[in-house]
Amino acid sequence: xxxxxxxxxxxxxxxxxxxxxxxxxxxxxxxxxxxxxxxxxxxxxxxxxxxxxxxxxxxxxxxxxxxxxxxxxxxxxxxxxxxxxxxxxxxxxxxxxxxxxxxxxxxxxxxxxxxxxxxxxxxxxxxxxxxxxxxxxxxxxxxxxxxxxxxxxxxxxxxxxxxxxxxxxxxxxxxxxxxxxxxxxxxxxxxxxxxxxxxxxxxxxxxxxxxxxxxxxxxxxxxxxxxxxxxxxxxxxxxxxxxxxxxxxxxxxxxxxxxxxxxxxxxxxxxxxxxxxxxxxxxxxxxxxxxxxxxxxxxxxxxxxxxxxxxxxxxxxxxx
Amino acid sequence: xxxxxxxxxxxxxxxxxxxxxxxxxxxxxxxxxxxxxxxxxxxxxxxxxxxxxxxxxxxxxxxxxxxxxxxxxx
Numbered sequence: 001x002x003x004x005x006x007x008x009x010x011x012x013x014x015x016x017x018x019x020x021x022x023x024x025x026x027x028x029x030x031x032x033x034x035x036x037x038x039x040x041x042x043x044x045x046x047x048x049x050x051x052x053x054x055x056x057x058x059x060x061x062x063x064x065x066x067x068x069x070x071x072x073x074x075x076x077x078x079x080x081x082x083x084x085x086x087x088x089x090x091x092x093x094x095x096x097x098x099x100x101x102x103x104x105x106x107x108x109x110x111x112x113x114x115x116x117x118x119x120x121x122x123x124x125x126x127x128x129x130x131x132x133x134x135x136x137x138x139x140x141x142x143x144x145x146x147x148x149x150x151x152x153x154x155x156x157x158x159x160x161x162x163x164x165x166x167x168x169x170x171x172x173x174x175x176x177x178x179x180x181x182x183x184x185x186x187x188x189x190x191x192x193x194x195x196x197x198x199x200x201x202x203x204x205x206x207x208x209x210x211x212x213x214x215x216x217x218x219x220x221x222x223x224x225x226x227x228x229x230x231x232x233x234x235x236x237x238x239x240x241x242x243x244x245x246x247x248x249x250x251x252x253x254x255x256x257x258x259x260x261x262x263x264x265x266x267x268x269x270x271x272x273x274x275x276x277x278x279x280x281x282x283x284x285x286x287x288x289x290x291x292x293x294x295x296x297x298x299x300x301x302x303x304x305x306x307x308x309x310x311x312x313x314x315x316x317x318x319x320x
Numbered sequence: 321x322x323x324x325x326x327x328x329x330x331x332x333x334x335x336x337x338x339x340x341x342x343x344x345x346x347x348x349x350x351x352x353x354x355x356x357x358x359x360x361x362x363x364x365x366x367x368x369x370x371x372x373x374x375x376x377x378x379x380x381x382x383x384x385x386x387x388x389x390x391x392x393x394x
Contacts, residue, residue: 146368150368248376248379248380248382248383251379251382251383251385251386252375252378252379252382255382255385300371303371304371304372304375307368307371307372307375308372308375311372
């Protein structure tokens with residue numbers, strides 16, 4: 001059952017100047033999403049669920065600010081990068097960049113641009129010299145002391161700090177970019193979070209094999225002291241537990257970032273459901289609250305992902 | 321008819337999951353506050369353990385959400 005977006009076009013609704021001004025920045029990506037599917041050949045308005053999916057899911061175009069009636073122009077990424085589609089062993093692989101890919105690159109670029117000069121300056125001066133540098137140092141020290149050293153150990157911990165820092169800041173920047181107007185959360189994509197969790201999985205296995213040796217690690221999967229007749233049960237369970245950890249990491253990050261978008265879309269959508277401007281101040285106020293909550297969740301989820309990664313690495317590298 | 325039951329199951333599943341996760345996270349939060357009030361000096365450690373515990377409960381709840389989504393989308 002789809003709730004239809006009925007009535008006159010969206011731009012005619014915002015008669016109250018105040019509400020228009022307030023909701024403009026928040027509405028722009030939503031309007032773009034409502035405008036997106038199909039293009040010119042599909043002239044009728046999308047249903048509520050269709051608009052929701054185009055708002056939440058990945059897209060083959062990049063919306064940028066543009067002075068049209070929807071304040072948006074969708075640039076097809078296929079034109080900019082070409083269609084990268086090829087076949088590997090009979091499976092069609094489409095590597096054409098999408099909206100989320102672009103934001104993933106953008107956050108990676110932000111990491112590089114922020115941390116390589118910061119490192120160089122830190123090497124030269126030895127102390128953080130500005131407010132920004134102090135903030136970064138606090139975060140880096142937090143990852144090193146509270147996550148790596150606390151969970152993995154004083155000797156082995158610093159070895160995994162580069163991985164944990166990369167994961168933390170990449171996820172943090174991807175999350176924060178979703179709060180920028182016209183932005184999108186690359187972490188709201190199962191492929192991105194799955195790849196990140198795969199990295200944690202590989203690091204966990206490497207840490208375990210480093211600490212116990214390749215044979216000792218796999219032999220030590222089942223805790224010692226388990227009676228032999230429980231092995232048929234314990235071995236599958238332990239192997240399943242290996243894979244459920246990265247799966248939970250994947251789904252947690254994805255679900256947290258997507259849920260926020262769905263809530264924001266629903267709150268803005270209330271205006272169009274009730275078809276009155278009276279609802280818009282309430283909607284916008286609640287959306288603002290949710291956006292502040294998302295700001296907190298962005299940091300929290302980056303923290304949780306990194307914390308659990310270090311916890312898993314610590315569990316794998318410590319003796320059973 | 322079968323599809324309608326799948327939607328019903330998905331809705332019930334999501335709701336029951338929310339109840340379970342809320343109970344678990346509520347207990348963690350309450351006990352963490354209790355612990356912090358008794359021993360304010362270890363507030364940092366308690367907060368870290370609380371977030372890890374809540375994240376693990378959230379993970380279990382998300383498994384149920386995935387099952388519910390599969391039911392609803394099927």
